[in-house]
Amino acid sequence: MSILVDGNTRLVVQGVTGREGQFHTLRNRAYGTAVVAGVTPGKAGQDVDGIPVFNTVRDAVEATGANTSMIFVPPRFAPDAIYESLDAGIALTITITEGIPAHDMMRIYTHLQRGGQQLLGPNCPGAISPGKATVGIMPTDVFTPGRVGVVSRSGTLTYQISKEIGDMGIGQSTVVGIGGDPIVGSSFIDILGQFEADPDTDLVVIVGEIGGDEEEKAGAFIAANMTTPVVGYIAGFQAPPGKQMGHAGAIITGSSGTAEGKKEALEAMGVQVGITPTEVAEIVRDRLR
Amino acid sequence: MDLFEYQGKQLFAAHGLAVPSGEIAETPEQAKAAAEAIGGTVVVKAQVQVGGRGKAGGIKLAATPDEAYAEAQNILGMDIKGHTVQRVWIEAASDIRKEYYASITFDRSAKKPLVMLSAMGGMDIEAVAEEHPEALARLHVDPLTGFQAHHARWLVYHAGIDEAAQKGVLDALMKAYAAFIDLEATLIEINPLIWTTDGRVVALDAKVSIDNNALYRHPDLAALKESVTDDPQERMAHERDVTYVKLDGDIGIMGNGAGIVMSSLDVVALAGGRPANFLDAGGGSNAEAVATALEVLLSDPKVKSLMINIFGGITRCDEVAEGLLTALDTLGATLPIVVRLDGTAAVEGRAIIAARAPANVVVEPTMLSAAKRAVELAKEAS
Known part of the structure; x- marks a missing residue:
């Protein structure tokens, strides 16, 4: 599947x-x-x-x-x-x-x-189940059939992580780009739930980035609802702190939204987080041994 | 797109929300004339898109037009946290009886508008939210059915607004929400929303952000777009519609997509280097976009080496390579440029560079090796 x-x-x-x-x-x-x-x-x-x-x-x-x-x-x-x-x-x-x-x-x-x-989506690269079907704009030769699910907010990082995993001889069940906009139709949680229900996905890689609180929500969901192991990556440790207009945004989100905060939130829920795409691939390889 | 206070207030006025009468001034002479036209004591307010301008001396009272002239002369050209004051807003001074806080923001987590109201305005509202959460009434709005009068009443009662001011605050909330929808704003924040000694409810400040994606429906707002930074590369990037943020390192970085650029910055830092910038040439980067991006990067004298990290999906690596060569032809750059091409048409792209690129352009097979090489080359050059 x-x-x-x-x-x-x-x-x-x-x-x-x-x-x-x-x-x-x-x-x-x-x-x-x-x-x-x-x-x-x-x-x-x-x-x-x-x-x-x-x-x-x-x-x-x-x-x-x-x-x-x-x-x-x-x-x-x-x-x-x-x-x-x-x-x-x-x-x-x-x-x-x-x-x-x-x-x-x-x-x-x-x-x-x-x-x-x-x-x-919107603003997403689509989804591919390698060897079966692809819908979207992903460069298909990066992906190989296998048993790792990938879900990402960023298109280019979806390709990067999948390629690094593929270079280690590990293929993917489905690779999903949920899109980078503030409001997208499917969240990390929606897709993680679908991977959890898929008997042919043995491990999921979640690729997040700074901004919003979807990674934090995903961490709580993983701890409460998933038996499939999840490995994480967060981009944006070196990103300059975003200029926040007014105070309303800070009141809602508190201090969350930084790469460090997201990494800690995922790790607190038992998700191992790699600090480079290469390290993520190494963790995936080790976890599947 | 963030607006200046005076632009926000003009939009409030157009939506029937009371604001003090005021005028914009770019010179002390204009400030004096504005003070004369308004009459009485006025406030001279620096127009910058950064907090803390009051503490920095950017807001002053002036009892006479001559005082307004002198204060404007002081404030114009002032540097407030890296922002040079280009304009001052001259407005009638208000007799404040009470300061409230009101905001409507796009709550990205709930994916709905959130309206907040507090009787404890004027001061540090983030501290109020933390220390007295009950003093900040919050209500999410269903975007399909909209903000109804009963929502506004609930907020007014739960925020503890003074009884005699309730009707005025309710009216202000309804109008602010209508403006939020009409302008396709992502934020409208009024702090303080004042209750005056003569019983009126007036917006004494205005923070308004407009959704860039909606500007095509608002040509009048799109015309307000201007570069607010003093940094030459950021100004140049803004003029050419390139997503660029200046950092303090010496390795210039460019990629196709925010994710891979952020990841490139992280990997360069882990390799012991310091990124000079964030530059996203965008998905679907064509030759022209690459050339424009390169021009911005190369104009920064601090940059010692470049890392170009492309993973083609909708972007074609052969087009990127062509754009790179064209730009180097015109710009004649000699600093080391490390290129990593993967994904769509990567083989063709690498072949173009191998055949025709000058010697200062080197190709690396992976993101990690490209980052390490760019760091080494920057060190050799400094």
Whole structure:
């Protein structure tokens, strides 16, 4: 098994006829993902290298049974595209688009809490289950099939850590980029829970960075709910302290948010944290022995 | 994007929130004219985006237009924690009966707006939150249904606002929330929100941050964007839309994505070096973005070596290599440049550098080896 994307994925791509959308759609298909449809309003009846294009997501779902959507539309149209995917009953919506306004995301996030559907991203690189399927923009040759799950806020660090693990001959079950924005549809906790339920994931690497308190929340979740071992990495020890405007933010978060604070919070919950991507890979290797 | 106090107050006024009448001044003459127009005692306030300006001498009372001239002359050009004062805000002095605190912020943890209100404003509100948490009323708002009058009433009663001021504070909260939504703000903080001796509720300060991602819907706000730093590299980066933060070391660092850049800084530090900056050339870095980024890095005279760390996903390493060569052609840099290319089109990228790059460009296979090499080369050069 694996999580999020696999041989059962039937992908519809919103924004399939754009330059980036088309490029990555065809790369996802070349890797083996079942790309069953694309959506661009006004272009129904056309095709992208054999992939049929529909006017709406609902039309695409009715005609092809798509269950997963990838969104490539520009930020000003992306909130509408996410609602369209959710309204069409898509189980998993993966939003690559970067730059969606925070107020839009607050409303989308609240809407999602009605339950039953999952959003990955925005501003994320997608997910890959090596050897099975990929949805997104990840460089696929970095990954190899295996039994380690990776979940990360940063796209480039997802690749870096997976490659370092792969160089030691250790493959991945699924690699998930949850996205770097302040509000994303799936948190570390959501993905950790899915990895915990996956019998083919033996260990999970969580890749965090400064800002927010999602790593701290993940630490508490791991201690309370996970038997699968988790190894951590946090980027940003040398980052300058962010300039905080006003006091409201500090009142909410207290002193959390620094790399040191996150590392300590994870370690206090029994998660071993490597201080470089290379050291993380070494810990993973040792833990799997 | 953070706004200056005077910009925040002008936006408050446009949303019906009471603020003292005031004018902006860039010269002592303008300050004097503003004081004459406002009449009576005025306050001369330094406009900087940093806390503690009162203690630094950046806020002064002036009883006459001549005093306003003298105070403005003192404050303009003053350095407050690394920020040079370019403008002063001249406003009518207020008769304060009580100081409250009000804020609306985007709570990233709860993923909702959070409204906070306290009768203990004016002073250090973080200390109030710590020592008297009951004195700070807090309420999260459902972004789909919005801030209703009953929310404002709950806050006003639980914050212990004086009875005669309750109606005015409630009204101010409703208007502040409407501004928060309308401006797509991530923060509106009013400290103090005052109750005057003649019974009005007035915003005496304004801290407003706007979501950069929403600026396309607010061209009037986008026009307010300006560089507030005195650092030449940071100014240059700001003008060219490059994400850059100056640090105090001598190894210039650039990568494609905030995560890998932060990680590069950490690895350079662990290798015994000191990073000169944080520079994220962005996902999808093309040749032009790389050239622009390089120009910013090379303009810093402290930099002894560079580490360029690219893990291509949406970014193509061959485009990065081309951008690097083009930039070096024009800029003619001779300092050592360590390049690490991995991911999308990495083989092509390395081939381009091997075939055509000048001798000061060296390629390293991993992030760790690149960091170590950049540290060694910086030491040799100093």
